[in-house]
Amino acid sequence: MLEKIHGACPHDCPDTCGVITEVKNGQAIKFYGDPEHTITQGWLCAKVRPYLEHVYHPDRLQTPLRRIGSKGAGKFAEISWAEAISEIGQQWRTIIAKHGAESILPYSYSGTLGLVQMGVCNTRFWNRLGTSQLERAICGAAAEYAVQLTIGARHAPRYQDVADSRLVIIWGNNPVSTAPHFMPHLKKAQRNGCRVIVIDPRCTRTARGADWHIAPIPGTDGALAMGMAHVIVAQNQHDEAWLQQNSFGWNQLRARLADYPPEQVATITGLSEQTIIDLANQYAATRPSMIKIADGLQRNRHGGQTIRAICALPALTGQYGQPSGGLMYSTSDYVKWDREAMRHTADCPPLGRSVNMNRLGAALTGEVSDPPIQSLYVFGANPMAASPNAGLIAKGLQRDDLFTVVHDLFLTDTADYADIVLPATSQLEQTDLNKGYGHTWLTYNQQAIEPLGQAKSNWQVLQLLATEMGFDEPWLHQSVDEVLTEILEATSANSSIFVGITLERLKKEHTVHLNLPHEIPFVDLQFPTPSGKVELYSARLAQQGLDPLPGWQDLSEDYAPPTPEPTMPPLSLLTGAAHHFTSTSFANQASLLKRENTPFLEIHPDDAAARQIMDGQTVVVENGRGYCKLKAVVTEAVRPGVVVSPKGRWSKFDPFANGDGGRNVNWTTSDELADMAGQSTFHSNRVWVRVDNE
Ligand SMILES: Nc1nc2c(c(=O)[nH]1)N[C@H]1C(S)=C(S)[C@@H](COP(=O)(O)OP(=O)(O)OC[C@H]3O[C@@H](n4cnc5c(=O)[nH]c(N)nc54)[C@H](O)[C@@H]3O)O[C@H]1N2
Ligand SMILES: Nc1nc2c(c(=O)[nH]1)N[C@H]1C(S)=C(S)[C@@H](COP(=O)(O)OP(=O)(O)OC[C@H]3O[C@@H](n4cnc5c(=O)[nH]c(N)nc54)[C@H](O)[C@@H]3O)O[C@H]1N2
Ligand code: SF4
Ligand SMILES: [Mo]
DSSP, X not given: OEEEEEEEOOSSOTTOOEEEEEEETTXXXXXXXXXXXXXXXXXXXXXTTTHHHHHTOXXXXXSOEEEOSOTTSOOEEEOOHHHHHHHHHHHHHHHHHHHOGGXXXXXXXXXXXXXXXXXXXXXXXXXXXXXXXXXXXXXXXXXXXHHHHXXXXXXXXXXXXXXXXXXXXXXXXXXXXXXXXXXXXXXXXXXXXXXEEEEOSBOOHHHHTSSEEEOOOTTOHHHHHHHHHHHHHHTTOSOHHHHHHHEESHHHHHHHGGGOOHHHHHHHHTOOHHHHHHHHHHHHHSSSEEEEEOSGGGOSTTHHHHHHHHHXXXXXXXXXXXXXXXXXXXXXXXXXXXXXXXXXXXXXXXXXXXXXXXXXXXXXXXXXXXXXXXXXXXXXXXXXXXXXOHHHHHHHHTXXXXXXXXXXXXXXXXXXXXXXXXXXXXXXXXXXXXXXXXXXXXXXXXXXXXXXXXXXXXXXXXXXXXXXXXXXXXXGSOOHHHHHHHHHHHHHHHOGGGTTOOHHHHHHHSEEEOOOSOSSTTTTOOOOSTTSSEESSOHHHHHTTSOSSOOOOOOOOOOOOOSSOOSSOOEEEXXXXXXXXXXXXXXXXHHHHHHHOSOEEEEOHHHHHHTTOOTTOEEEEEETTEEEEEEEEEOTTBXXXXXXXXXXXXXXXXXXXXXXXXXXXXXXXXXXXXXXXXOOOTTSOXXXXXXXXX
């Protein structure tokens, strides 16, 4: 008998596709995009198309494991679930008795974005136990904060609305790889005569399809936006009436613009004055105009202010609230799940202190004390490969007195350091509800097949741990459907966009649209900020001692040279998305690894020549934090001074490993924080590059 089971792609991607799994005799035999899903339209991206290779990968973990070698060696012996859970319980009881529950740090991120398997699993059990909280700032914290401060909420136009835009600026965002279902609508716009401009130091797949590609020096986009604003106002192309009516702090911003004449912005950004003037003119003269951003753009020390400056532009031209105009960032704030139904904090001890995930290595090696972190529980994340300053994380994970548990589908770089490894289910083996962050559809994920081996979902494992720790509250022991019902009912009681959205309906229709009052964000020109307007001036920033106006400051940039300090100047290393992986997920899948080729470093011909680097040579990419080795690709696709190596590689698969256990780019990236919201700064990373002479 053939069954067709509807589900949702759980991976970190704004598209959150509807998927269909065909199951025969308990085996998934076919997997494809739901043709009836408005966003998916029956096709999936290159990485998830071969999903059954991921689900039935021969390396899938099938049983719990206990470490038998040194930490990091990846040597384990199989144990039973009962042994694993009781050992975790014993260790935690001892640790809690000595240091308190805050000495336990749960660490999770974006393996799955499901409401239950991520959202609820991040909160309920850990709140009940009283562990430390994780400050989840690795991805887009600064942009999220800056957008909320400026326009009040992450609301965005529909992908399809871009088809009627006349000008689109895709700013530090690579949707061909990272939001593929946006692209057919953009192509349609282009066919209708829309001009597409991509601003990125690298000529990405998205830039290749643009009408104009502009490549500024990384981290200078805030200055570029201010320079555009300067030109627009100097030429009186701004919408004075709109600004007077709908913005707060316009006069202060206007005065600030005097600091950003094009000649000065040209020096900061490495662009010509004419480029800045033309960009400003085209943006102001062509309407409706849309600016599309995501998170790669703000993963640097200037992240928050960069986004504040960009958010000011649609206000200058009165584009917020216009059909096919404004800002397309994220739809995340339409859905506000009932917090208490999700987290049950009222039934828990006070929340523990917060530890910034970007500082994991530092936190494990002394930055966090009183109590120190004595146990780490990692699920849905792979910090050894995905978090910054990997060398310091490795040092922390090697601590003899740290008890580490990793719950994953695979023996990742992080799992190699675990004391106990637990096997996780894939999305086909679990139930969940997923919402998109690029659209406004909810998609129910029905479990399609039985778990492989003894794999268990996040929620199932936390239930076992709750029992082990003696917690019998019903909200720790519900089925996934019961959790979903509780959250949906509580949310719809207070939110009109959820009226009529029930679990039954989700199961029947598979994907359901939110009851939005209107499809155009801010069409009523009501902005959910304290002033109700676009806050060009932010009193909340001023209160924190931060610059209340958008702008660009010459911050002390990352500079941590190796010793001895090389004579050649450093280069800026950008490590955005790989086309065929999602962060480190799928970067162990043979067919996709083949398509991404050998781990590489794109370098401009001038920078290569100055270092006697030839195309195809192995290079050492290093700074004071660490190094990795990559294959040089000499190309004009990157601007001089910038090198690029996409994220996602597993250190253990490093083809250049030479008795050092293998490395990836995160052995060089910085764990300093950005100007706002504790944001990561992967892209503020200066490296020195030389030919590998070994
Ligand atoms: N295929 C694929 N898709 C993904 C992911 C993946 O790993 N692979 N990851 C998912 C996740 S976790 C996220 S957060 C999103 C991210 O989605 P995006 O933000 O689109 O992805 P990134 O590649 O991180 O960054 C986009 C671009 O920003 C550029 N950039 C970096 N610094 C600067 C700068 O200072 N100025 C300018 N103008 N550009 C800059 C980079 O060169 C890169 O091309 O994608 C999601 N989708
Ligand atoms: N150099 C560099 N590094 C970066 C970035 C960058 O731009 N440059 N970007 C950063 C960004 S934007 C992000 S979001 C982070 C992501 O950082 P992480 O979330 O730490 O990394 P992922 O690679 O997404 O790891 C997800 C892990 O979860 C596992 N997993 C998947 N589903 C489940 C499940 O249901 N249960 C359990 N228990 N495990 C599951 C996967 O097998 C995988 O090992 O990476 C960051 N890393
Ligand atoms: S990763 Fe994105 S585009 Fe690919 S299947 Fe999942 S939701 Fe769709
Ligand atoms: Mo991310």
